[in-house]
Amino acid sequence: MSDEVIVSVRDVHKTFxxxxxxxxxxxxxxxxxxxxxxxxxxxxxxDVHKGETVVILGSSGSGKSTLLRCMNKLETIDSGRILVNGxxxxxxxxxxxLVDEKAxxxxxxxxxxxxxxxxxxxxxxxxxxxxxxxxLQDVKKLSxxxxxxxxxxxxxxxxxxDRKDNYPSKLSGGQKQRVAIARALAMDPSVMLFDEPTxxxxxxxxxxVLAVIKAIAAQGTTMVIVxxxxxxxxxxxxxxxxxxxxIIVEAGTPDEVFFRPKHPKTYALLRRxxxxxxxxxxx
Amino acid sequence: MAxxxxxxxxxxxxxxxxxxxxxxxxxxxxxVMRGTPLLVQLVYIFFVLPAIGVNxxxxxxxxxxxxxxxxxxLSEVFRSAILSVEAGQTEAAxxxxxxxxxxxxxxxxxxxxxxxxxxxGNYFIAMVKxxxxxxxxxxxxxxxxxxxxxxxxxxxxxxxxxAALLYLLISLxxxxxxxxxxxxxxxxx
Numbered sequence: 001m002s003d004e005v006i007v008s009v010r011d012v013h014k015t016f017x018x019x020x021x022x023x024x025x026x027x028x029x030x031x032x033x034x035x036x037x038x039x040x041x042x043x044x045x046x047d048v049h050k051g052e053t054v055v056i057l058g059s060s061g062s063g064k065s066t067l068l069r070c071m072n073k074l075e076t077i078d079s080g081r082i083l084v085n086g087x088x089x090x091x092x093x094x095x096x097x098l099v100d101e102k103a104x105x106x107x108x109x110x111x112x113x114x115x116x117x118x119x120x121x122x123x124x125x126x127x128x129x130x131x132x133x134x135x136l137q138d139v140k141k142l143s144x145x146x147x148x149x150x151x152x153x154x155x156x157x158x159x160x161x162d163r164k165d166n167y168p169s170k171l172s173g174g175q176k177q178r179v180a181i182a183r184a185l186a187m188d189p190s191v192m193l194f195d196e197p198t199x200x201x202x203x204x205x206x207x208x209v210l211a212v213i214k215a216i217a218a219q220g221t222t223m224v225i226v227x228x229x230x231x232x233x234x235x236x237x238x239x240x241x242x243x244x245x246x247i248i249v250e251a252g253t254p255d256e257v258f259f260r261p262k263h264p265k266t267y268a269l270l271r272r273x274x275x276x277x278x279x280x281x282x283x
Numbered sequence: 284m285a286x287x288x289x290x291x292x293x294x295x296x297x298x299x300x301x302x303x304x305x306x307x308x309x310x311x312x313x314x315v316m317r318g319t320p321l322l323v324q325l326v327y328i329f330f331v332l333p334a335i336g337v338n339x340x341x342x343x344x345x346x347x348x349x350x351x352x353x354x355x356x357l358s359e360v361f362r363s364a365i366l367s368v369e370a371g372q373t374e375a376a377x378x379x380x381x382x383x384x385x386x387x388x389x390x391x392x393x394x395x396x397x398x399x400x401x402x403x404g405n406y407f408i409a410m411v412k413x414x415x416x417x418x419x420x421x422x423x424x425x426x427x428x429x430x431x432x433x434x435x436x437x438x439x440x441x442x443x444x445x446a447a448l449l450y451l452l453i454s455l456x457x458x459x460x461x462x463x464x465x466x467x468x469x470x471x472x
Contacts, residue, residue, distance in 0.1 A: 074378065110378060114378075115378035117375065119371050121369075121374060123372065124372070125394050134389070134390075139379060139381060
């Protein structure tokens with residue numbers, strides 16, 4: 001681990017706007033359009049250092065997935081700054097304000113961030129190998145042969161060389177997720193983002209995916225992981241971050257967070273997942 | 284047919300684009316083309332356009348009319364097929380560094396094309412049969428030819444049965460080809 005900061009999140013705010021348009025009958029009765037604003041991120045600060053594994057915990061709706069998706073601009077932010085390798089992703093700053101940058105520039109910067117989704121999102125019309133090769137050819141502009149060689153190497157890392165010619169429909173959930181990891185990894189990103197990578201898996205398939213993620217972490221890959229797997233978080237994390245209602249309520253090493261939680265919300269979260277810990281302030 | 288496919292795709296893209304103007308133009312186009320009879324459109328192209336100085340020969344006029352008309356229907360097929368591809372596919376592509384345009388072109392469209400094969404086949408066959416309508420603008424297609432032969436021979440039953448069989452002869456293989464294509468493409472999705 002070094003002092004070099006890969007992802008820097010500063011005072012990020014985000015509001016979801018949910019517009020409810022009433023039906024015709026209701027409108028005739030004078031009902032107006034309702035606009036609900038939900039603040040999902042209320043000033044989040046976070047640094048991810050090179051080689052570090054940061055795990056974000058929190059109950060659903062705490063904003064942890066949104067924070068992750070803001071890092072590569074799958075979600076926009078309202079204010080604050082997120083820098084990846086020192087650059088804003090998806091924005092440029094003009095007169096102190098964030099302005100959308102050109103899509104081609106954003107696309108290039110996004111290759112710095114590999115993302116693994118809860119729902120795998122493998123390209124359904126491509127084989128396992130085809131999935132890993134596609135962005136190497138389409139985005140990195142590698143030749144077919146070079147892309148294939150690199151893709152095979154990446155599939156080897158997740159232990160799926162024997163499945164390379166299978167389409168996603170013929171792969172188990174765990175295998176799909178491992179292909180998705182290989183696909184993201186093959187682009188050589190400087191940080192890997194995992195958005196609840198095992199939440200959509202059958203319990204018996206969780207372990208194989210976690211094992212692959214651990215192996216990648218052991219090679220010194222910088223990672224941000226959103227997960228509900230507490231044991232895994234404790235094993236793998238250098239830093240644990242606990243979020244609640246759009247803010248980070250606690251951050252520390254696994255030992256600090258798991259054995260000496262400072263915030264009542266952390267304690268509640270740990271209790272719920274069956275990990276017995278001392279309540280805050282009792283030690 | 285090629286005209287209908289290309290134009291249909293363009294109209295579909297316009298209908299889901301971010302630009303309000305493009306969306307409105309495409310919507311008006313689809314509504315006008317679907318809301319008026321093909322027969323009227325053909326007559327319009329062939330007989331009304333010359334009045335404003337645009338002269339088109341019967342065959343190109345027929346192709347243009349059928350193409351413009353079917354483009355409207357196909358655009359709806361493409362639009363729903365594109366929307367049926369999960370958002371996750373686009374998100375995955377974007378996260379891997381595809382630009383939005385490239386994600387659409389390389390990832391979403393190939394998948395939506397597989398979904399639309401069946402309906403496209405349907406419209407292909409309907410189009411073959413609608414070529415009969417171009418006889419009104421003096422295109423010498425099957426029905427027109429049958430009329431001519433009938434006028435000479437008065438063998439009404441044989442002539443029109445033969446005409447009907449000719450349509451079948453074209454559309455049956457077409458439908459077989461489409462379902463074969465569909466089967467092959469759908470294996471994995």
